[in-house]
Structures are given as C-alpha cells and as structure tokens.
Amino acid sequence: ITSMSNKIVFITGASAGIGEACAEVFARAGYNLLLAARRINRLEELAARLEEAYGIDTHLLALDVRNAEDVFSSFSNLPGSWQQIDVLVNNAGLSQGLDPIHEGDVGDWDRMIDTNIKGLLYVTRAVAPIMAARQQGHIINIGSIAGKEVYPNGNVYCATKHAVDALTKGMRIDLLHQHIKVTAIHPGMVETEFSEVRFKGDKQRAAAVYQNLEPLIAADIAEAVWFVASRPKHVNINDMLIMPTIQASATLVVREN
Ligand code: NDP
Numbered sequence: 001i002t003s004m005s006n007k008i009v010f011i012t013g014a015s016a017g018i019g020e021a022c023a024e025v026f027a028r029a030g031y032n033l034l035l036a037a038r039r040i041n042r043l044e045e046l047a048a049r050l051e052e053a054y055g056i057d058t059h060l061l062a063l064d065v066r067n068a069e070d071v072f073s074s075f076s077n078l079p080g081s082w083q084q085i086d087v088l089v090n091n092a093g094l095s096q097g098l099d100p101i102h103e104g105d106v107g108d109w110d111r112m113i114d115t116n117i118k119g120l121l122y123v124t125r126a127v128a129p130i131m132a133a134r135q136q137g138h139i140i141n142i143g144s145i146a147g148k149e150v151y152p153n154g155n156v157y158c159a160t161k162h163a164v165d166a167l168t169k170g171m172r173i174d175l176l177h178q179h180i181k182v183t184a185i186h187p188g189m190v191e192t193e194f195s196e197v198r199f200k201g202d203k204q205r206a207a208a209v210y211q212n213l214e215p216l217i218a219a220d221i222a223e224a225v226w227f228v229a230s231r232p233k234h235v236n237i238n239d240m241l242i243m244p245t246i247q248a249s250a251t252l253v254v255r256e257n
C-alpha cells in the first residue's frame with residue numbers, strides 16, 4: 001500500500017464491522033479519517049489506536065445518518081479542511097428482523113429504509129456538492145448480495161439494497177460530469193455485528209448464522225474498498241460482488257467447508 005498523506009476518507013458506520021476495517025486500511029495507506037457512527041466511544045477508541053499506529057489525523061462525528069438535519073449540520077459545521085472529502089464510503093446500514101412480509105414489523109421496515117436508503121442519500125447530498133466544486137472524489141456505496149438477489153424473509157432489507165444498487169447507477173450518471181467516481185461493492189455473508197443487530201442482540205441466533213461455515217471477514221471487504229479507491233484516475237470499478245467461497249447465492253446454498 002502506498003502512502004497518500006493529506007487525503008481524507010469519510011466512512012459512515014465506522015464503529016464496527018466493515019466500516020471499522022475500512023478505517024484501518026485507509027489509515028495504513030496514510031489517509032486522514034473522518035469517521036461517523038452513533039457509538040462515539042467506539043470511534044474514539046478506534047481513532048486513538050489508528051492515530052498512534054499510523055500517525056494520521058482523525059475527526060469524529062457522533063451521528064445518526066437517519067437524521068437529515070444532523071447530517072447536514074454536522075457536515076457543514078466541520079472545519080473547512082475536513083469537508084474536502086476524497087473518498088466517501090457509504091457503509092452505515094443494518095438489517096432488522098427476518099420475517100415474512102405479512103408478519104413484518106413496521107418499525108423494522110422504517111429503520112432499514114431510513115438508514116440504508118435515506119441515510120445514504122443524506123450523507124451523499126451533504127458531501128457530493130463539495131466534491132463537485134473540486135471536480136474530484138469517489139463515492140463507494142456498500143450494497144449487498146441482497147441488492148442483487150432476494151432471499152426468503154429478506155424482503156425489505158433486500159429492497160433497500162436493491163435501492164442502493166439503483167442509486168449507485170444513478171449517482172454515477174449524474175456525477176459523471178463532476179468528475180466523481182461512483183462504485184458499489186456488494187458483499188455476501190460477512191461475520192460482523194450484522195446478524196446480532198438483525199436479531200436484536202440475540203447472540204446465539206446470530207452465531208448460528210455462521211456456524212460450520214467460513215464467511216467473509218470485514219477485512220476482506222475493506223481490502224476491496226481500498227483496491228477500488230486506489231485505481232488510477234482513468235479507471236473506475238463500477239460494481240463488485242464478493243462472496244465467501246462457500247456461498248453460491250443469497251439463499252444460502254452452501255456447503256460445509
Ligand atoms: P455492523 O453491524 O458490524 O456495523 C454496522 C455499522 O453501521 C456500525 O458501525 C453502526 O454504528 C453503523 N450504523 C448503523 N445504523 C446507523 C445509523 N443510523 N447512523 C450511523 N451509523 C449507523 O455490520 P456490517 O459491518 O456488516 O455492515 C456494514 C454495511 O455492510 C451495512 O450497510 C450492511 O448492510 C452491509 N453488508 C453487510 C453484510 C454482512 O453479511 N455483514 C453483507 C452485505 C452487506 P452505530 O451502531 O455505532 O451507529
């Protein structure tokens with residue numbers, strides 16, 4: 001990894017999982033980090049560790065991406081230099097529940113739609129105008145295999161990730177003339193806090209998702225994000241679908257190692 005000091009990556013959902021792993025990879029490459037999540041204490045621990053390890057600068061935002069006003073005011077209140085984002089990783093997201101549509105919880109639906117679709121839009125709307133003014137930048141959206149396929153009881157989560165897929169394509173078209181690259185990375189099963197969040201803290205049910213399987217780890221996705229972000233100016237990776245070797249499709253057609 002080559003050093004790229006003075007560049008800034010903005011990672012949403014950096015307090016755990018894929019976002020946290022992305023922070024590590026970009027710090028190692030010499031990027032300064034603008035990190036957002038609701039759990040600020042986790043961001044503080046991560047930032048202290050990465051500053052110490054890599055000598056980079058960090059700036060933290062305690063932010064719920066569902067709150068449009070907070071997203072816009074947090075971003076516009078940043079010191080000017082921290083608004084000059086080179087790479088935005090729209091990673092904050094979650095699943096809630098795994099119920100058939102006729103038994104779905106409306107609160108779960110709202111949380112997924114508000115975070116995965118609307119939150120991603122708010123953050124993009126805050127960041128992209130400055131990228132456009134600078135005529136440079138790269139937006140990397142974390143989609144999912146659930147944005148390419150639909151699996152039993154995945155209904156609304158899959159719909160939100162299909163929306164991320166469509167928005168990525170729309171952003172790429174709209175931002176082409178602003179010299180902003182847009183990419184989507186779509187992971188299959190990654191062992192993070194994702195299932196614990198989906199099952200609302202039920203660690204046993206979450207662990208069962210990965211039992212006797214070899215899922216991806218967060219660093220696998222972070223390395224792909226870095227690969228995409230570090231291509232030469234004339235190259236854009238539009239779309240990347242990354243699966244654990246044992247996972248053939250979203251419907252968990254798997255073999256046990
Ligand atoms: P984790 O639960 O480990 O991490 C999710 C991150 O998103 C946390 O940092 C969390 O921070 C943040 N987040 C959630 N809601 C909000 C919010 N309202 N405002 C700000 N931050 C928020 O899961 P993953 O790392 O696995 O998930 C990251 C992304 O990857 C998601 O978009 C997910 O859909 C996607 N993905 C995950 C896959 C998997 O199998 N794990 C596969 C495919 C895609 P905090 O709670 O502190 O706010």
Ligand code: 8X3
Binds near residue numbers: 144145146188250
């Ligand atoms: C997370 C992976 O297969 O649970 O997006 O939808 S999956």
